[in-house]
Amino acid sequence: MNTHNSANTATLLIHCKDQKGIVVSVTEFIHKNNGNILYLDQHVDHQEAEFFMRVQWDLDGFAIPVEKIGDYFTTLIGDRYNMKFEIHLAKKVPRIAIFVSHLPHCIYDILSRVRSGEWKVEIPVIVSNHEKLRHVAEEFGIPFHVFSITETNKREQEEAIIKLLQEQEVDTVILARYMQIISDWFISQYPNQIINIHHSFLPAFPGARPYHSAYERGVKLIGATSHYVTPELDAGPIIAQGVTEVTHKDTVENMKRKGLDLEKIVLSKAIWSHIQHKTLVYNNKTIVFE
Amino acid sequence: MNTHNSANTATLLIHCKDQKGIVVSVTEFIHKNNGNILYLDQHVDHQEAEFFMRVQWDLDGFAIPVEKIGDYFTTLIGDRYNMKFEIHLAKKVPRIAIFVSHLPHCIYDILSRVRSGEWKVEIPVIVSNHEKLRHVAEEFGIPFHVFSITETNKREQEEAIIKLLQEQEVDTVILARYMQIISDWFISQYPNQIINIHHSFLPAFPGARPYHSAYERGVKLIGATSHYVTPELDAGPIIAQGVTEVTHKDTVENMKRKGLDLEKIVLSKAIWSHIQHKTLVYNNKTIVFE
Amino acid sequence: MNTHNSANTATLLIHCKDQKGIVVSVTEFIHKNNGNILYLDQHVDHQEAEFFMRVQWDLDGFAIPVEKIGDYFTTLIGDRYNMKFEIHLAKKVPRIAIFVSHLPHCIYDILSRVRSGEWKVEIPVIVSNHEKLRHVAEEFGIPFHVFSITETNKREQEEAIIKLLQEQEVDTVILARYMQIISDWFISQYPNQIINIHHSFLPAFPGARPYHSAYERGVKLIGATSHYVTPELDAGPIIAQGVTEVTHKDTVENMKRKGLDLEKIVLSKAIWSHIQHKTLVYNNKTIVFE
């Protein structure tokens, strides 16, 4: 529905030390080459003196061919400011693999957004460690691959999964209540490209059975947290969080039920930011442009 | 997930003028017949002197056979206090028809809750005035019936729909962004059993194009409202409402996109209250027990 | 503004093991003695088989003199069900002591509610470990007592404070950002009568500098928690919690500023529940009737 998203635009994500003149240089680069800036967001972390920027512009009539924008930008701007940057073209459709186990609410939410055209992404494959949700994949006509993980076959299975993802040219992995810890090696294959949903307001209640812990503690709010996956469990950079009220009347089962909505909405919010290239990871935190 | 819901329980919804001793009489009726009360909620509208109550109890070992509870209750309690009341058995699964037009987010949300077992309801039929969402019905294997409505055939088509609903023993109708005004006659066939979702925080922006109106007015919150359908458009008893923040950056298209989540969550919240028999309509308002 | 609160009513708070017939017995007790029930809330913890109830009724025309209600209730009902119960008369105005240190936002919020008549309570005394907020007490004409706490004088000073509170017939203590840990002995003098506000969504970030921790972790929501004080720091029964959104743009200072509103509103919400006798503590959790 975002017309600029499906249109012929480029998005530049920049990160470097804060220095005078960066905004001028970047906007001049686009302006002089006949690009019209659609969105510009910048953030300065004054404490750490770090600079972050996201700029999106119309490519129609842009003087530099798309395949050379990176080179030119590096030479003219990037090297001068010692920048890390990414360029994303709106025409490139993200390819996402979804990992699931037993609970279908998140994957149903994701697939219905894709099928209805709310998101412009491809889901070439669904991965699971169980057969249980095969019917969901079948309802939506998407290949479903089961990789049972045991103590002895984990590396082997993960390699098979990575191979599958590479064949399918997957660039983002969504853990949609996938109940299996993935290895550091696996994570290193998709740095800042694996998004998890955890069913608590982290850092409260990491690990297993957070609704039980919330019930025991008698909290008045339960939460959900979507984050990039890093080797430390449930400790990666947070992309989105949400909470909902509970009372003394809510059993663990009620909390789980209320949490279903929270989890699916928070995960989808995080995915939406990610596929729009509005996120930048720094210092185990996520900058999420709006 | 709510174990009491699938269990062998009865729920009594009561409405009468406020009088001393009602709670005593009702709880005594259950208690003396060996029923264990699981939930009891009551509400007194002190201004109007009206009394409302919802009580749910375990039927295991209850002395009165289920088919006679209504009779006994009428004789022993209902007549004395001049009560209106309903008795619902948890074993009776609600049968719901969903009406749609072009937008699939609400029906996807509903069907995925049903399919995943989050709700214990039957969806025997989906009704539409367009072909567009037939694929959704097919994905979930549910009969899809198209009734094109024109100026001249409206009554005829509505009669055909009612006939279909009756054949399917439908007791609740959900208008899941069904873009067709239903007639007073149709509404009278399902009093307080037709639930609509309107994409604004009513009473602001009733009628067509509420997101455009919200954008024009420059509001900082957009909303969604689920209500029972009455003859006056978008003016029926409200069951649930929700809002989400918008800023000057949000175009009408962005508001529509943000509204999708709001609409589906608010509608599903209202349906959940309804199918648990937690709602009572009075004075064009809805009492929603928790 | 709540007319029933200032009126001639009694409130009964009950806790016992769940048993058949409690609601009948209690409501009958009130009904037979000519009391009109205004509000009735009950809660059953089915897992622990514990029963909780709050009932408020009009004392006008009630057959039992107020000073004997407790005796009669014990004899007729309480002993039979082995109940713990409290009776509160609306005519008895709560007497609250406020403890502060450096930050005035919570005490200003409390005092302005009292002064404007929003709450019917007396604030006979403000206690601090610093001179800094004496001006607030003076603006509102309330005695301000400073008790400097050192490592060696803590018990002595706490005894002096308790003596002051007893002289002033204080029944509730509010720690309105009081930056001094109070001893187990002090807590034991006011069991479940000391309310604290902590500036995080507990159990995340207990102890010192929670906004710094929230900033470091990169959370997208910050919170505040009001709880009854128990010997374990920031681990008492939670009464109310709230959160507000933060983004990568929020520095620690911004989080502190956003937190000011959250803290004062959450603390006042907890105090409001407490002074209306809507709270019951059980198993380190708080039942908060509505």
Added chain:
Amino acid sequence: MNTHNSANTATLLIHCKDQKGIVVSVTEFIHKNNGNILYLDQHVDHQEAEFFMRVQWDLDGFAIPVEKIGDYFTTLIGDRYNMKFEIHLAKKVPRIAIFVSHLPHCIYDILSRVRSGEWKVEIPVIVSNHEKLRHVAEEFGIPFHVFSITETNKREQEEAIIKLLQEQEVDTVILARYMQIISDWFISQYPNQIINIHHSFLPAFPGARPYHSAYERGVKLIGATSHYVTPELDAGPIIAQGVTEVTHKDTVENMKRKGLDLEKIVLSKAIWSHIQHKTLVYNNKTIVFE
């Protein structure tokens, strides 16, 4: 608490038709004159092709003397793009007049923020049409002026008020539940500088007794709206809105009580945006930079 706010900074608010190169020109202007940009926000209304920008920079070492920034900017940038712009210096402390009638919650909230140093503003005068809240002004040591308004003396009294405000060099007027409609003439003296709080989520329930209307309609959310005052009642550009949940249990009195918190927090949020020069009015809507 916002260090940049109290520091030696300038803020430029810009509005013009959208054109290529504006961001480059403005940032270059600051950069070439040795200014370090602290915050930059821009917004393009693509539908109307309007451009809005807020940029804040450090004046330490800035080459242009503060009193000449406006001239230079006009000559070098403003005229070229046909801009409307405002320059605000952080050193200039806003001077605010508060107007009240009977309800003290908003003015208490404002004064406690000022007194505690949360906001850097001066409140030289409080205006009322009643004596009732004189005690609040006295508690905080602020002059309190009563101007009784009758049908015949309205213009005369408004002129006297304007004279007082001018003498006190007031630049912003806050209507903190001031229950008197101010004239078009009065509004014209402080265009986009008069902020009101209305106790509903506008555009629902404008005018008198919105909580009664909310109760009658049976809404499940009540709201508050802060907006700039324009001649049409409750129809000015919205700055901030908030809502809170209500249920069937809430009487009009309860809604009023819940609304107190909402009103004061929403009004203070709007004032905070205004005094930070983060608001721009266009097309009866308010752009609120973050």
